[in-house]
Amino acid sequence: MTYRVGVDLGGTKILIALAEKNGKILQSKKIPTRANKGPEIILRDLVAEITTLFQVPLEEIEGMGFCMAGYYDRRKGVILGSPNLPGWENYPVEQQLNCLLNFPVIVENDANAAAWGEYVYGAGRGKENLLLVTLGTGIGGALIIDGKLAHGASGLAGEIGHIPILPREGPLCGCGKRGCLEALVSGTAIAREGRALLKTGQQTLLWDMVEEVSLQARDVFDAARQGDRCSLEIIDLAARYLGQGLAMAVNLLNPEMVIIGGGISSERELLLVPLRRYFSQMLIKPMAETVPLVPAELGEQAGVRGILALLDNFLSEKGKKLL
The missing domain is CATH 3.30.420.40 (ATPase, nucleotide binding domain)
Known part of the structure; x- marks a missing residue:
């Protein structure tokens, strides 16, 4: 069985969810955002949580959707800045996540992800x-x-x-x-x-x-x-x-x-x-x-549900290109 991970990184907390292929969330957990530590430590915290929290081998995860508060330039895969998260200016978040993980990662602004969640499910x-x-x-x-x-x-x-x-x-x-x-x-x-x-x-x-x-x-x-x-x-x-x-x-x-x-x-x-x-x-x-x-209607899960739905679109399109 394969799984997907959705992450919503906010100014005070990070919500991490493990989901089935159909988007159904199996487990979720909130951890504090150590905002003053900067992006490198925050992302390392995130990867450590994914590997230990769900007790699922990384090879069984087929992709992750990551959304966060900040100005995200999707053409470059770069966070231009985040008023409530210091140290993220011009940070190549997509590249860094792909280096830390051995499965596909998509990145989106948190409000965009929440909007998509409400559009699809709410x-x-x-x-x-x-x-x-x-x-x-x-x-x-x-x-x-x-x-x-x-x-x-x-x-x-x-x-x-x-x-x-x-x-x-x-x-x-x-x-x-x-x-x-x-x-x-x-x-x-x-x-x-x-x-x-x-x-x-x-x-x-x-x-x-x-x-x-x-x-x-x-x-x-x-x-x-x-x-x-x-x-x-x-x-x-x-x-x-x-x-x-x-x-x-x-x-x-x-x-x-x-x-x-x-x-x-x-x-x-x-x-x-x-x-x-x-x-x-x-x-x-x-x-x-x-x-x-x-x-x-979706409460605090709007972001992770939306980013998981966007991840599904991404993986489906990727699969079509391989056919």
């Missing part, structure tokens, strides 16, 4: 044109146009997280610019606003819940669930900025659907309800009436 089934946005440590975006992933000239299409919303006075983004959507709406941004709130000394439930240094986005959402006014204001402002960015993209691209994925997307009442309101207000009327904004 919320986007039956649609041919969609926009997916992932909300997590950063913000990713991906486009499917006429049933195909849109990569753009150098593979960077869909980078909605770096639409400038407040380019002059906004906070610094990991990409080096100011006021990007990611710097205003991501989990990192929401946590930053929560810590800034504590520094002001305003009355907030966050004082009773967590110390400033360890505050995360989930703490802001937890306080908002308990009715904390300041936390609700942080989330509402993030929803407004996100609605603005999404409306800009949808007015330009006219997709059939917008899918919201990533860890923060699980906050449906607190985030998605105000987001839908702002999004609808900023769209031109015909699209406000016809373009739904829906939560993703």
